[in-house]
Amino acid sequence: MTSDRVPDIRPLMAGFPTGVAVITALTPEGEPWGMTCTSLCSVTLDPPTLLVCLRRGSPTLEAALASGGYAVNLLHSSARWTAELFSSGSPERFDRVAWQAEGEACGPHLVEAAHTVADCAVTDVHEVGSHAMVLGRVVAVSQLRSQFPLLYGMRRYGDWTDAAEESHLSYDFIS
Numbered sequence: 001m002t003s004d005r006v007p008d009i010r011p012l013m014a015g016f017p018t019g020v021a022v023i024t025a026l027t028p029e030g031e032p033w034g035m036t037c038t039s040l041c042s043v044t045l046d047p048p049t050l051l052v053c054l055r056r057g058s059p060t061l062e063a064a065l066a067s068g069g070y071a072v073n074l075l076h077s078s079a080r081w082t083a084e085l086f087s088s089g090s091p092e093r094f095d096r097v098a099w100q101a102e103g104e105a106c107g108p109h110l111v112e113a114a115h116t117v118a119d120c121a122v123t124d125v126h127e128v129g130s131h132a133m134v135l136g137r138v139v140a141v142s143q144l145r146s147q148f149p150l151l152y153g154m155r156r157y158g159d160w161t162d163a164a165e166e167s168h169l170s171y172d173f174i175s
């Protein structure tokens with residue numbers, strides 16, 4: 001069936017729950033930027049490549065493109081307020097969270113809010129409408145803690161209650 005009307009895909013995507021990431025980057029001058037992001041997917045394992053879609057005009061996108069890298073901070077289930085902070089547009093985002101950007105880090109690591117961080121080197125960018133698809137080669141993965149991920153779907157945050165109830169043993173979602 002076809003229609004001249006442009007479909008609104010928001011209800012569609014509300015039915016596709018995801019984890020929640022904060023994408024962070026540093027300007028060449030070292031200023032931290034970051035934004036909440038659910039448009040994260042793995043593209044290929046070899047070379048290990050992730051894709052994020054960031055709004056054009058975002059300071060985080062500009063910092064990632066200028067520095068050539070970004071960090072994908074996967075939030076744990078107790079970090080909902082961090083997701084809210086990094087989607088709020090607040091200019092004081094990094095004054096209110098613990099972060100580090102040492103050594104080879106491609107962007108700030110949210111050391112209390114993230115369970116795992118992937119450092120990515122930008123390999124390609126494609127602009128599509130209001131957003132830019134940013135491909136990044138994963139150069140390092142740091143697991144900070146074993147904690148269940150924060151989820152987002154049906155226009156709300158949630159956690160993996162079933163898994164938490166069923167799994168009393170150690171879990172490692174990386175391997």
Ligand SMILES: Cc1cc2nc3c(=O)[nH]c(=O)nc-3n(C[C@H](O)[C@H](O)[C@H](O)COP(=O)(O)O)c2cc1C
Binds near residue numbers: 034036039060
């Ligand atoms: C759960 C959730 C997921 C989001 N995912 C994205 C995303 O994938 N890409 C994007 O550009 N914005 C996304 N946003 C919106 C940004 O987080 C928001 O516009 C933020 O203020 C952007 O920061 P900036 O103004 O510094 O660019 C999301 C917001 C929420 C609440």
